Amino acid sequence: MKKLKLKELESCLQQVDTFENPKLLLEQYPTRPHIAACMLYTIHNTFDDIENKTIADLGCGCGMLSIGSAMLGAGFCVGLDIDADALEIFNSNIEDFELTNVNMVQCDICSLSDSMSDTFDTVIMNPPFGTKHNKGIDMIFLKTALQMAKTAVYSLHKTSTRQHIQKKAAEWEVKMEVLAELRFDLPASYKFHKKKSVDIEVDFIRFSAKKVLN
């Protein structure tokens, strides 16, 4: 497998089609190709959690993270999302990129609980933050991800929630490492917002799924 450079990965991901009519209540927005590329590159090169591994992408949307993982040599990727329209775009992306090891499932992450325990090596996700009448959804995604993953969970969470997450991680007995602090500019949600976009600080975090071992 040809070794893909970070810049090449990013420029490939710029070809990923994204939401045509993003649904505000689902917090739909595409993970920026630059951020996705940096995340995936770190996961692959520093931790070797992508190549030949089974990967789940919770709240996959149009598939940015799944597609990037496939390009870095993932064994098999499954994207999970609640929205059929997003999955349709994800499907057409898979066809455009001619990927043969990516599949998707339509489901509500919040209702899975532990029905898929220990089914994937790695979970990589950009979950909803809980800003749209869905407070707490980020922690539900995280808990489910930790149940699904055998080795590690990589996720993005608002920096303002870091202490709360640290508390939960300790409670669940998982190791947590903040790999980077990022700035997201999310498009403005409401027409009457003065600024075109809002900057929020986001942590890129690695959680080890099993305590002690890693």
Next chain:
Amino acid sequence: MKLLTHNLLSSHVPGLRPGGGFPLRIELGRPSELPPEPSPGYEADEEFLRRLHHVLLEVEVLEGSLQCPDSGRRFPISRGVPNLLLSEDEA
């Protein structure tokens, strides 16, 4: 939906006994091309491995349904995507 994906899915209808949601029964028109059980020494059987690889990773179920073994609830598969969403009264 590839067979490998199906292997990872189980029913999460509330109230099932532990393990009662797996495996989901695939309902389609075409019968399987594989024998029901792997024969001993299958690791060395090239022909079998080729067919197994094909069925696991190259065959896609486009239309059909997955049936929960305990509750009988059917989850549809359309355009290759299994839909595991529960209705409001089920969740």
